[in-house]
Amino acid sequence: MIIDAHQHFWNLDRVEYPWLTPDQGPIHRTFEESDLEPLLDACGVDGTVLVQSADSYADTDFMLEVADRWPRVRAVVGWVPLPRPDEAAAALDRYRRDPRYVGVRHLIHDEPDPDWLLRPQVRDGLDALAERGLTFDVVAVLPRHLEHVPLLAERHPDLRLVIDHLAKPPIAERGREPWAGLLARAAEHPNVHAKVSGLNTAADPETWTAADLRPYVEHALEVFGAGRLMFGGDWPISVLAGGYRKVWDETVKLLDDLRLEPGDRARLLGGTAVDVYRIPDSD
Structure with a gap:
């Protein structure tokens, strides 16, 4: 089974997305399942993990509505107000009645404080996630964000952490550090996982190919292994740099070039996502 572990929908008439302004060009419009379904069909992708696009209940509720009408959504990574841990716990208890609600993400890269994840109230909110067996997706855009991952893994050993987009390696600059060392440190903790996703928008949006991504994916495989990595298309953000079909x-091509064992390939293209997000009814 092939699972895209990172994909979005948004509806500009239903939900407010503060970051999604007209200067975002081709992605400043509503994207729903009718846009994505033919792309998944063409690529042979069986299901997706729908990931939050706004720090709001409205976005989470909208995603669960989509999942109700479109069974290809196998899991939803939503949102709760982690800095308000009592409210967050109550919301989690409400949401997790739906087995497709598997975890939480917060747009930490939009927070003015780069140390937002280390705030005591957020720590208590993350404890509420761990107690309920849910995941936390880390949007590690700055090196500082990635520095926090080992500390979070130690503080919350029962919390499954997922680094989105391999923490945006410096592909366009053909750089390596501090990204490579920080990713390796994060990977030392067995409760940390990562997504091979969103790499096209970290590269040259016009000219990128599998060869540009290869050194960064090779490093991720070396430090995590395929059993803790998962593919994500990052659609419709991927429209900004080639689109879904090119990403797929x-x-x-990259996996072919790397000559992964069939079992490792299956893990990266679906098995890891099923295990980490505990995707129900995935047989």
């Missing part, structure tokens, strides 16, 4: 085709 270049990912497949």
Whole structure:
């Protein structure tokens, strides 16, 4: 089973997305399942993990509505107000009655404080996630965000952490540090996982190919292993740098070039996502 572990929908008439302004060009419009379904069909992708796009209940409720009408959504990573741990715990208890609600994400890169994740109230909110067996997706855009991951893993050993987009390696600059060392340190903790996703928008949006991504994915495989990595298309953000089909085709080419064992390939393209997000009814 092939699972895209990172994909978004948004509806501009239903939900407010403060970051999604007209200067975002081709992605400043509503995207729902009718846009994505033919792309998944063409690529042979069986299901997706729908990930939050706004720090709001409205966005989470909208995603669960989509999941109700479109069974290809196998899991939803939503939102709760982690800095208000009592409210967060109550919301989690409400949401997790739906087995498709598997975890939480917060747009930490939009927070003015780069140390937002280390705030005591947020720590208590993350404890509420761990107690309920849910995941936390880390949007590690700055090196500082990635520095926090080992500390979070130690503080919350029962919390499954997922680093989105391999923490945005410096592909366009053909750089390596501090990204490579910080990713390796995060990978030392067995409760940390990562997504091979969103790499096209970290590269040159016009010219990127599998060859540009290869050194960064090779490093991720070296430090995590395929059993803690998962593919994500990052659609519709991927529209800004080639689109879904190019992301899929270049990912497949990269995996072919790396000559992964069939079991490792299956883990990266679905098995890891099923295990980490505990995706129900995935047989």
